Amino acid sequence: MIALLTVLSCVNFALSGNLVQVLQEQRLTTLVSLVQKAGLADALLGGTFTVFAPTNQAFEKLPAATLAYLSNNTQALADILKYHVVPGTVMKSAASNELQVASLSGNKIRFNIYPFNNMAVTVDGVKVSTFDITASNGVVHIIDSVMIPPVGDIVTQLNDNFDFTTLVSKVVQSGLATALKGDNLTVFAPNNAAFAKLGAAAVQKLENDPNMLRGTYIDNVLLYHVIPHTVYSAGLFNRERIRTLDTNAEPLQVSISSGSVYLNLYSRVTEADVSATNGAIHVIDHVMVPDRYYLNLVVG
Missing domain, CATH: 2.30.180.10 (FAS1 domain)
Structure with missing residues (x-):
């Protein structure tokens, strides 16, 4: 039985794919398109990362002018996308209230956990809807809004x-x-x-x-x-x-x-x-x- 479970675990790991493939499998088409536009797809394959992945609907909530600006300014787009990526693997079990983790943009992302609201978890106030989608080189958490880096205290x-x-x-x-x-x-x-x-x-x-x-x-x-x-x-x-x-x-x-x-x-x-x-x-x-x-x- 132990040997069988080990084999199944290895098969599951092998089938999970890399981060870009997992984002595609989750049908996060807007995010994947923007990652490719910003030239970050190869970077996501060059290490182990945690990705806080906005849904297609999350991008639709952005003001049209903001989305247009990001689409036409690859540096600004890359900075926003890097803010959604953390080096290493941060699973849900590692999250704690007020935990801050450094993103690839250099800004820190703040976790908050609210026990009285069905243990809701937010990152910079954005609710995490799905946790711990594993990839061969990291993990994806799906979020319901796009995070914007804070501009100061x-x-x-x-x-x-x-x-x-x-x-x-x-x-x-x-x-x-x-x-x-x-x-x-x-x-x-x-x-x-x-x-x-x-x-x-x-x-x-x-x-x-x-x-x-x-x-x-x-x-x-x-x-x-x-x-x-x-x-x-x-x-x-x-x-x-x-x-x-x-x-x-x-x-x-x-x-x-x-x-x-x-x-x-x-x-x-x-x-x-x-x-x-x-x-x-x-x-x-x-x-x-x-x-x-x-x-x-x-x-x-």
């Missing part, structure tokens, strides 16, 4: 976007910029319009907080938007309570309705899963205030 990305000038100014004022450069963080980032909704009087109180050094208002209002681990939308569930970095660790209440995610019932996530080198950003349309400050800051 959380602070850098907020600072480079004019929609967050108010938030960035408050982060600088409170001296939290260094803290937001730590690893494994999630920021629910209110845009400028969100601060405008808070009202001029409340914003003025934040700016002139007499107890700022003790963190009475500004520090804790900002930290109430920060989670001390990486949470992508695939890891959120209805009625979840997420602990924040607020001094009292006051939690946020998650509500999911008709495909939209709300925090504390009133703050809606308008853009989700913006990957940063040190975590994730979700854009929200209202500033959230801890309950203990609400009457004084917003009403009073």
Whole structure:
């Protein structure tokens, strides 16, 4: 019996084919076409690799202009595709929450595992739908979106976007910029319009907080938007309570309705899963205030 199992194992291995053949067998035709266009097919045969392989539908979700740009710019296309390839073999069993592995592009890919969402596994927020398709020179995991390499850490990305000038100014004022450069963080980032909704009087109180050094208002209002681990939308569930970095660790209440995610019932996530080198950003349309400050800051 042992000898038979050994023979069958060897036959299965022999039939698995190399990485390019496995991608073809899985009918990932768009990916295979782009790999060939970027001149990377031979590279995938020159070693042992783990490929995070987007489906055809994943590429269709890209904006048409983005796909057209990649199709006409082989260097940019190659950089994106290399971001989906990791040297060596990383099986599902080796994945752990917040594990980061270096891709061929030089950027790191972050794993997250969500036990309360049927053990969903994401790479840079993209859900892995099929694991451990073995090839003679590596393994393929199928993913449902195309991963885009992050362009910087959380602070850098907020600072480079004019929609967050108010938030960035408050982060600088409170001296939290260094803290937001730590690893494994999630920021629910209110845009400028969100601060405008808070009202001029409340914003003025934040700016002139007499107890700022003790963190009475500004520090804790900002930290109430920060989670001390990486949470992508695939890891959120209805009625979840997420602990924040607020001094009292006051939690946020998650509500999911008709495909939209709300925090504390009133703050809606308008853009989700913006990957940063040190975590994730979700854009929200209202500033959230801890309950203990609400009457004084917003009403009073």
